[in-house]
Amino acid sequence: MPSVKVAPITIFIMLSVLFLIYSVAIYLKPLREKDHQKATIQKQAAAGKDVWQKHNCHTCHQLYGLGGYLGPDVTNVTAKPGYSDAFLKAVINNGMGLMPPFDLTNQEMEDLLVFLQSMNETGTANPQHYSPKINGTFTLND
Numbered sequence: 001m002p003s004v005k006v007a008p009i010t011i012f013i014m015l016s017v018l019f020l021i022y023s024v025a026i027y028l029k030p031l032r033e034k035d036h037q038k039a040t041i042q043k044q045a046a047a048g049k050d051v052w053q054k055h056n057c058h059t060c061h062q063l064y065g066l067g068g069y070l071g072p073d074v075t076n077v078t079a080k081p082g083y084s085d086a087f088l089k090a091v092i093n094n095g096m097g098l099m100p101p102f103d104l105t106n107q108e109m110e111d112l113l114v115f116l117q118s119m120n121e122t123g124t125a126n127p128q129h130y131s132p133k134i135n136g137t138f139t140l141n142d
């Protein structure tokens with residue numbers, strides 16, 4: 001069987017070129033439009049989580065059932081019918097019942113709403129739909 005001989009230097013050059021093309025493609029990835037948008041949303045959601053923590057929302061509210069129990073679980077609050085951005089802003093700025101008013105900057109409010117929206121996109125949580133089992137796991141009720 002005839003064998004094709006390739007000089008080691010040729011293989012080296014071919015691998016180097018492939019390595020360069022691959023490296024450039026990887027480094028350009030974050031600059032692509034869609035990824036850039038996604039990164040901006042993630043950044044804003046992270047800033048919103050800081051607002052959430054800074055103003056101690058978790059002392060009264062739960063995310064996935066974890067947190068304080070004075071207020072309701074807000075994991076999916078942005079998906080509740082009638083809970084538009086404007087309504088949520090009004091509730092957070094002016095308070096409601098036992099919910100105290102918060103004096104947030106516009107930027108803090110926008111970040112907080114992006115955080116709550118991205119929280120909603122992670123799944124649904126309604127602790128009342130879960131029943132604990134004897135082995136420590138949960139079953140989902142209807």
Ligand code: HEC
Nearest residue numbers: 055056057060070071072077091092096097098099100102
């Ligand atoms: C002192 C406890 C307390 C703190 C702190 C608090 N909340 Fe509340 N929140 C409540 C209570 C109680 C309600 C329910 C009010 C009602 O229905 O009358 C509520 C309601 C809400 C609602 C409407 C929920 C629904 O399903 O109707 C949202 C949204 C909300 N709070 C967001 C926040 C955010 C964001 C923060 C932090 C900036 C925060 N809350 C801090 C007690 C609190």
